[in-house]
Amino acid sequence: MAIAFQLCRIPISTSTDLFLPETFSLRLRKPLSVRCSADDSSSSITVDPDFDAKLFRKNLTRSKNYNRRGFGRKEETLELMNQEYTSDIIKTLKENGNEYTWGNVTVKLAESYGFCWGVERAVQIAYEARKQFPEDKIWITNEIIHNPTVNKRLEEMEVANIPIEEGKKQFEVVNKGDVVILPAFGAAVDEMLTLSDKNVQIVDTTCPWVSKVWNSVEKHKKVIFLQKFKYAVSEGFDPDRDLVKVGIANQTTMLKGETEEMGKLVERTIMRKFGVENVNDHFISFNTICDATQERQDAMYKMVEEDLDLILVVGGWNSSNTSHLQEIAEERGIPSYWIDSEQRIGPGNKIAYKLNHGELVEKENWLPKGPITIGITSGASTPDKAVEDVLFKVFDLKREELLQVA
Numbered sequence: 001m002a003i004a005f006q007l008c009r010i011p012i013s014t015s016t017d018l019f020l021p022e023t024f025s026l027r028l029r030k031p032l033s034v035r036c037s038a039d040d041s042s043s044s045i046t047v048d049p050d051f052d053a054k055l056f057r058k059n060l061t062r063s064k065n066y067n068r069r070g071f072g073r074k075e076e077t078l079e080l081m082n083q084e085y086t087s088d089i090i091k092t093l094k095e096n097g098n099e100y101t102w103g104n105v106t107v108k109l110a111e112s113y114g115f116c117w118g119v120e121r122a123v124q125i126a127y128e129a130r131k132q133f134p135e136d137k138i139w140i141t142n143e144i145i146h147n148p149t150v151n152k153r154l155e156e157m158e159v160a161n162i163p164i165e166e167g168k169k170q171f172e173v174v175n176k177g178d179v180v181i182l183p184a185f186g187a188a189v190d191e192m193l194t195l196s197d198k199n200v201q202i203v204d205t206t207c208p209w210v211s212k213v214w215n216s217v218e219k220h221k222k223v224i225f226l227q228k229f230k231y232a233v234s235e236g237f238d239p240d241r242d243l244v245k246v247g248i249a250n251q252t253t254m255l256k257g258e259t260e261e262m263g264k265l266v267e268r269t270i271m272r273k274f275g276v277e278n279v280n281d282h283f284i285s286f287n288t289i290c291d292a293t294q295e296r297q298d299a300m301y302k303m304v305e306e307d308l309d310l311i312l313v314v315g316g317w318n319s320s321n322t323s324h325l326q327e328i329a330e331e332r333g334i335p336s337y338w339i340d341s342e343q344r345i346g347p348g349n350k351i352a353y354k355l356n357h358g359e360l361v362e363k364e365n366w367l368p369k370g371p372i373t374i375g376i377t378s379g380a381s382t383p384d385k386a387v388e389d390v391l392f393k394v395f396d397l398k399r400e401e402l403l404q405v406a
């Protein structure tokens with residue numbers, strides 16, 4: 001699950017705290033807005049520059065209206081999730097060393113794929129919340145995870161999204177006593193502040209990996225947090241003036257190689273500017289890729305070495321970690337199709353898929369004729385059931401092909 005890439009900077013100015021060697025104690029130039037959500041919508045309040053986000057979070061987590069551990073209904077909700085999201089096909093693959101042949105289709109499943117611990121935990125706590133508060137209005141500040149099936153399921157359970165108008169979340173709809181779920185990738189501090197003021201029951205499903213990144217960053221706080229990579233160059237940014245002390249904390253779901261390259265690029269720039277001997281006073285890089293992301297990427301690197309006709313990457317089109325799985329296959333030049341559900345396949349031998357940078361492509365005759373070997377993997381927000389549905393579609397197409405030949 002992703003949190004925002006952040007480039008932390010301070011201006012060269014007369015401020016005396018700029019050159020303290022042991023600290024990244026920086027001076028604020030703008031109101032602090034800390035976000036770890038994947039979307040660009042926001043609440044309408046502005047947080048005071050002197051607002052202590054860390055202290056606020058600490059106090060909030062201790063309040064009686066806050067829950068991040070669930071409600072003692074883990075077993076029953078996990079059972080329900082098993083019924084809804086697991087797959088017999090995946091079970092067969094796992095029982096056979098991640099490889100199995102159905103008809104003329106051999107499927108190789110990546111060693112690590114699908115629901116990560118953080119996602120499973122978030123969904124499970126959301127399910128618990130519904131059971132714990134059967135009669136209450138329940139809201140969620142964003143998609144719980146980046147998967148359409150799971151998000152739809154929560155809608156069916158009457159967990160409502162906070163409406164957005166002109167890019168702003170309409171927190172007016174939330175009333176005292178309502179329950180509000182914070183999704184796996186967390187919520188912005190300004191949103192949490194709004195909810196705290198409204199005296200609602202907050203159920204926080206934020207992945208502990210995401211929280212860990214924020215804790216690391218907040219240790220070096222009083223910086224301007226740029227919300228997403230696209231904002232890394234902000235208006236008026238002057239590297240000569242502004243690039244003095246830099247910290248890099250990346251999304252938990254970034255591609256490791258890219259992250260390292262970016263870190264090295266900034267580090268080299270800082271070295272050139274201040275000298276190799278002074279780099280530690282001006283540059284810090286946090287290792288914030290989560291284990292689940294790393295394991296799925298490693299498994300993908302392994303899978304692209306196999307003899308495959310094509311690869312299917314299943315996962316939400318707004319899922320950062322899934323896009324990087326697709327990227328690995330694209331880099332190796334293997335035909336690879338990133339789809340968010342089986343509905344992208346058909347009619348007939350046609351597929352609509354995304355490239356890792358988000359471009360939508362439609363392709364006819366994407367499944368080669370005759371016996372084929374396909375690799376398959378899925379992003380950290382993708383239930384096994386979604387992978388199974390995709391495979392069923394492939395089997396159906398290959399079965400039709402055989403019938404036409406006969």
Ligand code: SF4
Binds near residue numbers: 116117118209
């Ligand atoms: S374990 Fe990683 S991929 Fe999964 S929710 Fe947490 S940060 Fe995201």
